[in-house]
Amino acid sequence: MSVVTRFAPSPTGFLHIGGARTALFNWLFARHHGGRYLLRIEDTDRKRSTPEAVDAILDGLNWLGLDGDEEPVFQFSRIERHTEVARQLLEKGQAYRCYCSPEELERMRETARAEGRQPRYDGTWREREPSEAPVGVDPVIRIKAPQDGETTIVDAVQGSVTVPNAQLDDMIILRADGTPTYMHSVVVDDHDMGISHVIRGDDHLNNAFRQAVIYRAMEWDVPVFAHIPLIHGPDGAKLSKRHGALGVDAYRDMGYLPEALNNYLLRLGWAHGDEEIVPRDRAVELFDLDGVGRSASRFDFAKLENLNGHYIREADNDRLTTEVLARLEAEPTGVVLDDTARTRIRAGMEGLKARARTIVELAENARFYAASVPLSFDEKALKLLDDDARRVLSGLAENLRGLNSFQEGDVEQAVRSFAEAQELKLGKAAQPLRAALTGSATSPGIFEVLAVLGKDESLRRIDAVCGTAH
RNA sequence: ACCCUCUUAGUUUAGUUGGUUAAAACUUUACUCUUUCACAGUAAGAUCAUCGGUUCAAAUCCGGUAGAGGGUACCA
Numbered sequence A: 001m002s003v004v005t006r007f008a009p010s011p012t013g014f015l016h017i018g019g020a021r022t023a024l025f026n027w028l029f030a031r032h033h034g035g036r037y038l039l040r041i042e043d044t045d046r047k048r049s050t051p052e053a054v055d056a057i058l059d060g061l062n063w064l065g066l067d068g069d070e071e072p073v074f075q076f077s078r079i080e081r082h083t084e085v086a087r088q089l090l091e092k093g094q095a096y097r098c099y100c101s102p103e104e105l106e107r108m109r110e111t112a113r114a115e116g117r118q119p120r121y122d123g124t125w126r127e128r129e130p131s132e133a134p135v136g137v138d139p140v141i142r143i144k145a146p147q148d149g150e151t152t153i154v155d156a157v158q159g160s161v162t163v164p165n166a167q168l169d170d171m172i173i174l175r176a177d178g179t180p181t182y183m184h185s186v187v188v189d190d191h192d193m194g195i196s197h198v199i200r201g202d203d204h205l206n207n208a209f210r211q212a213v214i215y216r217a218m219e220w221d222v223p224v225f226a227h228i229p230l231i232h233g234p235d236g237a238k239l240s241k242r243h244g245a246l247g248v249d250a251y252r253d254m255g256y257l258p259e260a261l262n263n264y265l266l267r268l269g270w271a272h273g274d275e276e277i278v279p280r281d282r283a284v285e286l287f288d289l290d291g292v293g294r295s296a297s298r299f300d301f302a303k304l305e306n307l308n309g310h311y312i313r314e315a316d317n318d319r320l321t322t323e324v325l326a327r328l329e330a331e332p333t334g335v336v337l338d339d340t341a342r343t344r345i346r347a348g349m350e351g352l353k354a355r356a357r358t359i360v361e362l363a364e365n366a367r368f369y370a371a372s373v374p375l376s377f378d379e380k381a382l383k384l385l386d387d388d389a390r391r392v393l394s395g396l397a398e399n400l401r402g403l404n405s406f407q408e409g410d411v412e413q414a415v416r417s418f419a420e421a422q423e424l425k426l427g428k429a430a431q432p433l434r435a436a437l438t439g440s441a442t443s444p445g446i447f448e449v450l451a452v453l454g455k456d457e458s459l460r461r462i463d464a465v466c467g468t469a470h
Numbered sequence B: 001a002c003c004c005u006c007u008u009a010g011u012u013u014a015g016u017u018g019g020u021u022a023a024a025a026c027u028u029u030a031c032u033c034u035u036u037c038a039c040a041g042u043a044a045g046a047u048c049a050u051c052g053g054u055u056c057a058a059a060u061c062c063g064g065u066a067g068a069g070g071g072u073a074c075c076a
Helices: A017-034 A049-064 A074-089 A102-114 A180-191 A203-217 A248-253 A258-267 A281-288 A301-314 A315-332 A337-351 A359-370 A377-385 A387-401 A407-419 A426-438 A448-468
Strands: A002-009 A036-041 A095-098 A140-143 A149-155 A161-166 A171-175 A197-199 A225-226
Touching: A002 A017, A002 A197, A017 A036, A017 A049, A017 A197, A017 A248, A017 A258, A017 A281, A036 A049, A036 A248, A049 A140, A049 A248, A049 A258, A074 A095, A074 A140, A074 A180, A074 A203, A102 A171, A140 A203, A140 A225, A161 A203, A161 A281, A161 A301, A171 A180, A171 A387, A180 A448, A197 A203, A197 A359, A248 A407, A258 A301, A315 A337, A315 A359, A337 A448, A387 A407, A387 A426, A387 A448, A407 A426, A407 A448, A426 A448
Parallel strands: A002 A036, A197 A225
Antiparallel strands: A095 A140, A140 A171, A149 A161
């Protein structure tokens, strides 16, 4: 059997983190089995669906590298087909018209609730003659669900799950206005698209039993279901907009790399032994449904951040430089990104990326390369630059001024021998130097900074601190 | 109210067909390395939700309880 999976978001907002993971699992599963991965936009709720949301979702998927293998299917455009299948069901005697008003149904539910029964449709019109139909009432179409016995679904993640058929009522497949319901459209589309594996959130597990009713009524093959557990917020509660249910664009803004987010999402609910770092190629090789767990997981920013740091260290310097420059440009803080600044940031990237966990942090730490005298100093830097330190720096400046080469190795040698001659520990010279050059007490290796800044700029910054004009 | 699912260190996950000190990663706190930070390394953390049963032996099998999540729409 050839594998076909799909990701089917409804365009009522951005692509949130849970949806992204569902998409990832579908994508990975299809790739691993050499199958296809499709997209379907479930836009049948006309009131809540917006073209902006469609764009946001497609953008998010694109950023994560989870584009569909074919153009997305828009569910609303298939409405004719959905109604046609509903008609067939009617003809086959598997469905019937129901003339109950919404008010009647509401009363039905209330009564059931009051009597401690589950609120369900009682099947009033299942046996009644169509001739008894009230005039002037548009009926809905309901499907006949089995009334006794039980239904078992062998879920690829949840295992064998059985539900008493008494739980299933005759659900509506076509509304009074003639539009299909979600439950119906999904089945028709999954069938027509040839979906072999339905991988989706846990919240659809119960729906699978209802959908199975339609498959059987149409005598269609039921796909393999795989219901993956949901992601909870850091506090264990359902992921809502309050905590973490942000669009993937928000994660991009926070400075996360798509490969880091993918890796993190993959490990949320899936494992292959103790492997933590699983880049895409490796994931395609390893991913399968039997590695997916059944328990819900919490979203943990600390771990995402750690993973992100790993991928930043692995990332290409040109790419990171582009990202950093874009961020600095977007800031209102007014660093001047002339060619010199750009060149320096690119040259210093190796040292910068070793100590950043997000692109935001990377940009923050790179800013001093673009700054010009006088620098602004943070508290720790000011503390480092006391009178003793300035004296040390003055002496050091004279040594550096005499250098012909400002290569990293050369400045290192100069600074080290200076410290030695003065009987200073290297830190006594390096820290004030760092403060003077970067305005901060932490930075990439000081010799690298010196070399990247170059002789003129380095001395300019040191002199500015020592109060000596040249 | 009813139905379904889940429960291993603070977090994410390992843990083949029940069998010596329950494994890893992240986080936190120390320490090592070191020009700072980061990286790397070392150390510290779990009566495997709880109660009971089966067994020579259970995180692993069975049952009860509790807690958490999901579902029960002319929403998707």
